Amino acid sequence: MGTRVSGERGRRNTLPGFGLTMGLTLTWLSIIVLIPLAGLFIKTFELSWDQFFGIVTSRRTLNALKISFGLAFAAAAVNLVMGVVIVWALVRYRFPGRRIFDAVVDIPFALPTAVAGIALTSLFAQKGWLGAPLAELGIKVAFTPLGIFVAMIFIGIPFVVRTVQPVLIDLDTEIEEAAASLGANRWHVISRVILPSLIPAILTGFALAFARAIGEYGSVIFIAGNLPNVSEIAPLLIVIRLSEFRYADATAIAVVMLVAAFLIIFAVNRIQSWAQNRIPVH
Amino acid sequence: MTDGQISLRAAATDARTEPGLVRWIITGLAVLFLTVFVVLPLVLVFAEAFSRGVGAYFSALIEPEGLAAIRLTLLVAAISVALNLVFGLVAAWAITKFDFPGKSFLITLIDLPFSVSPVISGLLFVLLFGMQGFFGPWLQNHGIQILFAVPGIVLATVFVTFPFVARALIPLMQEQGTLEEEAAISLGASGLQTFFRITLPNIKWGVLYGVLLCNARAMGEFGAVSVVSGHIRGETNTMPLLVEILYNEYQFVAAFAIASLLAMLALVTLVVKTILERHLDEGQPVSDD
Amino acid sequence: MTIELKNLVKKFGAFTALDGVDLKIADGELLALLGPSGSGKTTLLRIIAGLDWPDAGEVRFDGENALTRGAGERHVGFVFQHYALFRHMTVFENVAFGLRVQPRAIRKDEAGIRARVKELLDLVQLDWLANRYPSQLSGGQRQRIALARALAIQPRILLLDEPFGALDAKVRKELRRWLRSLHEEINVTSVFVTHDQEEALEVANRVVVMDKGRIEQIGTPAEVYDRPATAFVHSFIGESVVLPVNVSGGQVWVGDQALNIKPNGAAPGPSQLFVRRHDMQVAPPGGGLRGSVRYLRTFGAVQRADIALTAGDGETLIEIDTPRDRPLQIGEVVELQPTRFRIFSA
Ligand SMILES: Nc1ncnc2c1ncn2[C@@H]1O[C@H](COP(=O)(O)OP(=O)(O)O)[C@@H](O)[C@H]1O
Ligand SMILES: [Mg+2]
16 A cells, blocks of 8 residues: 555645655665675676686685585575474474573574674584584584584574474464375375475575575684685685785675575575465465 | 274374374474574573683673773664664655555665675675775775774674664555555644654554664674774774684683673563564554454 | 536556546535445545545635645545544544644644544544543444544545444444434535445435446435436446346337337337336236246235246346235236336447
8 A cells, every 4th residue: 555656747645755755765775785786796897707707716716605505505404404393393392491492593693693603613612512522423513614514504593493483383283184084194294285385485494594604704704714625615705805905806706696695585586476376275 | 983983083183293202302303403503602602701700701891992892883883773763764654655666676675785795795895995996095085984994884784784674664564554644644744743643653663673683783793894894903893893803812701701792682682572573463553343 | 615526537557446527516515425346436535635636637625726735735524434543642632633733823722622622522422532542442433533533623524435334234323313413513515435325325415326437426315216317326226126128119128028118218229127126016917027926925914026027038036015915826927017117228
């Protein structure tokens, strides 16, 4: 609902302030978001294709991108599975501390990334609460790619949980009972009735967690070790290139990451509209 | 009762939930996972901060560097929240009270900063205002310092927190429609009277919600601010940046002391958020019976 | 104040919501806008109030162009379909709002505002609800508060959009009577929208019947009921039986049977015969509408019969009441004589 704006002769708005507020919105949006983003792309176009290609395919850059994208994908996959497990427990079961654990899910959203970074590092360091027992087993987490993976899992948890949870809550339990009364066993009910209804939400949560982990910086760099080609993430390489005043390199890496992020957002939008157009299961 | 009926009933109760062992395993996995990945890190922040006792904790906080970082963080957050609050109100008014083509595209543009990596957010402003940037030389000639100074930190923070207030208000105001405002206008109220007496009271919880989340992110932002700040001690270090420096210098108690303040901020934010969400659920429009 | 609408056109994209509306409303009149949902009633009301602007046409108040003024400058009291009460304000503050936002030069002082609000709440008989919030009121109470709020600014025109639409049947009846007497008391030019014919016919001095963005008929309640100007009005107001007929050679034909009624100037060709249920009587054979009795019940002095008329391709089942002194039998073929009817070209 709203007052219509476009139109011919004498058409006016009932509520005042459209010109002023729209003007301010577009101006401020341009200054803070659009012009800076355009600047990044303009800067990229100052590079020749060969230069751009050379930067992006240099060994160190390529490795950083591989590490960021590969580990982010793996971490998002873990979040997908564990997110569904957590949602299932929170929504379907009653256990002591359930409400607290429900609240705890939001902490990775709310905790500043630097705090998460040092906390995870100390936790998984060789003498840390978890690092020490793991070291006994010969597993080294902090300052290895495994550390990056752990931090990315931490940062991605809320995305899957908070997108899937409302869908499972809204899911009508009658369809389960109907399926059950038709003789389906529990596994059939879950795999054929419940999971298909959750799939759009699960994919959305996965994509959001993936996108977030690719760009994540604060919670990762402390635990990462930051060894070039081994445990150096792409955002860190941007920072390093900047400190070396190699702006072109920083820009090229940033553009690759940004385009990937936009593609993921686009994919999420497609998933959403696909889910809306699907004939509802209930 | 026939055998057929009995078996059907058994199947029905069976198929409505999982066997006890499965339930136990799922719950255990969920609890274990959240404990390891979320609860333990949070507990560790406070444990480390107080590991040398309360005295060491507070003396770490009142170091001049610590105080300067707290002051800068509060300043930057205050400016960023104020700017984004005004922007959010203005944008939400334009978007929800009028019909125009391209509305959903505009909302997508407002959302963009959420999908930009923090480091890239900072980089954007380095490219604009750095020495090799578009405006760098001109700023240098006129003696204006943006990068490695408070204005740069504010800009980067405003960028990363840009969508919060607008995103909290747009769905809320869309749902509330324009009828109350139209009623006010037809009763002779001016635009500003309508906004302050009708719209604002109706969206106050949404405004607080947006401000809360915006503030939490503004105070906690690390990547973007790290790129534009220049890490000048006592001058351009916000609390998250100071946490990094102290940690890298093995001053763990001090690092975790500052970190514990930020963790408290996060916890308080979550609690207040829950309260505000309750108010937002209650504030549905009055409809007819 | 008089209102004059000339050739109003309003489009929403490709859709024409108002398609050339002409209407004059006299001073002090209580006019009903009657039409099915989606016929453009709300749109018309919003244009009069200045909440929407037409794509073409004129709106004049006392001869003066109103389109140059915004909603706030027209002094129109608007009662919204769903009331649009300010949910964060008490009833008192809702009613006081229009007074509080007046320019300082003409604004009443606090005591003056209180007195006026009290007066209005007395008028709508709800002074005891002053400190409640809208969510604590019943539908009928909200309705009356919305009216009091609209009256606070001493409007020159009062517009009410489906004022009884959301209320249950009993409350509706009460409020109808109340609105009539209120109008007599304050005597301000008023337009109210409804899709309920009974409401329009009972409350208004004049009724405007709308369909698909056009005015179909303007007249007193008796006129629109007894002399519907178009087929739409006939079928929309009161219950009608519609039969396909043919007019030719000064005769009205059902199939190959000539009826003993006159075309009353209807143009030759395929047409529709409109008759109200109570305007038909069982008559001796000879030129009436033929049908067979399907079902019978008796209530006291009358018997009610379902009669299947054969007309055109199919059957039309109608229900009529006849006196018991002419007993009917199930399966009997009877003739029905229309005593009052209209014929419109198909
Ligand atoms: N803002 C709008 N945008 C698009 N179509 C509209 C709008 N307002 C009304 N319409 C359309 O105009 C027609 C008339 O609406 P309205 O005046 O509300 O009818 P009524 O009040 O008689 O039910 C309807 O078909 C409606 O869908
Ligand atoms: Mg309407």
